[in-house]
Amino acid sequence: MTSDRIQKYMIRFYIGMFFLYLFGPLILMGITAFNTPKFPTAIPIEELTLEWFSVLANDKEMIAGIQNSLLIGVGVIFLAVPIGLAAALLMSQVHKKVQPIYYTIVVSPLLTPGVILGISTLVFWDRLGVWMEADYDTIFYSGIFLTIVGQSTFISAYCMLIFLSRLQRFDRTQEEAALDLGATNVQVFWKILIPFLRPAIGSAAVLAFLTSFENYNTTLFTIQAESTLTTVLAGKVRLGTNPSLSALAVVIVCVTLLGAILHEVYRRKEMRKEKIAAEAAKRAADKADNAMAPV
Incomplete structure (x- = not known):
């Protein structure tokens, strides 16, 4: 056996082990979702059943957490994407000497631990509510609102990076030509820039939703009396689980x-x-x- 053949087999073995490492847990979890033995038994398969999907559908706490996560995810899209777009456009307009400083400030939330973001968001809006003498049923103390704001502080930075990568390929002569032909800045924005940024807007929206949906550190401090999917899952894992979680994963x-x-x-x-x-x-x-x- 030649060294080239050995190298080829080793590469295939490594790739196989890599994909097994990635998808092995998902495969086992998928099996437990359709098996009758108690969690986390995957083998032997005694009988195929959809019982755990029914248990999941009847879990009111889990359903409420999913609904809140979806609501928060949509709210983050409507807040983080416009902020990220505005930050990217401003980045392309400021002087080159100021860009490194501006970039560092805008990206800094990505380097801040989620626990710090969650606590600071909670403290800031609580102090603001006290200063404005707001009641406890206002948005200043709403877990959904605080979570949307807290998550958007760093998710908007991800959106900005997506828009910046797209703007690097934008031909500024299109804007100049439109302005020379009598178009206003608003018309240039809606007729030229937005159509060009449409793929980036879609990508930023999907990234914002998925990042919000799986966030835990920031959400843990801002959600307060409410719950999201991640907080419900964390509580269930601490107290003991059943295959309905596998059904959710499927x-x-x-x-x-x-x-x-x-x-x-x-x-x-x-x-x-x-x-x-x-x-x-x-x-x-x-x-x-x-x-x-x-x-």
Whole structure:
């Protein structure tokens, strides 16, 4: 056996072990979701059952946590994405000597522990509520509102990085041409910049939602009397679990795969449209060149 063949086998072995390390726990958890033995037994499979999905659907605490997580995720999208977009646009407008300082300030929440962000958010809005003599049923003491604000402090920085990477490929001459032709700054923003940033806006929204959905450190301090999926799961793990958590994992994996498939279908559809448009433009250009060519 040659050294090249040994190297090839070792590479395949390493890749196989790597994917087993990544997907092994998910596979075992998926098996327990359909098996009758007590958690976490995956083998032997005594009988296939959907009992644990029914247990999950009837778990009011878990359902309430999922609903709050979805609500918070949507709220974070509407707050973090515009803030990230504004920060990215300002980054592209400030002087080059100021950009490193500005970048460090805006990205600093990513380097701050989530515990600090959660505590500081809670203390700040509590002091603000006391100063304004607000009642305890106002937004100053709402766990959902505080969680949205607390998570957005660092998720908006992720969104800004996505927008910055997209803006690096933006041709500023389009803005200058539109302004020279009489367009206002608002029209340039909505007619030229936003269509160009549409893929980045979608990516930032998905990233913001997923980051919010799985966040725990910041949420633990800001959610107060409410609960999210992560806080409910943490409590159940401490007190003991059952295969309904495996059923939840299967549902999340299936939803994620479905989203990835739909995104890939949409991406390929857009690529086909762009290809058709490019071919049509090329044919039109060739036709114009042929028409202008001397006989």
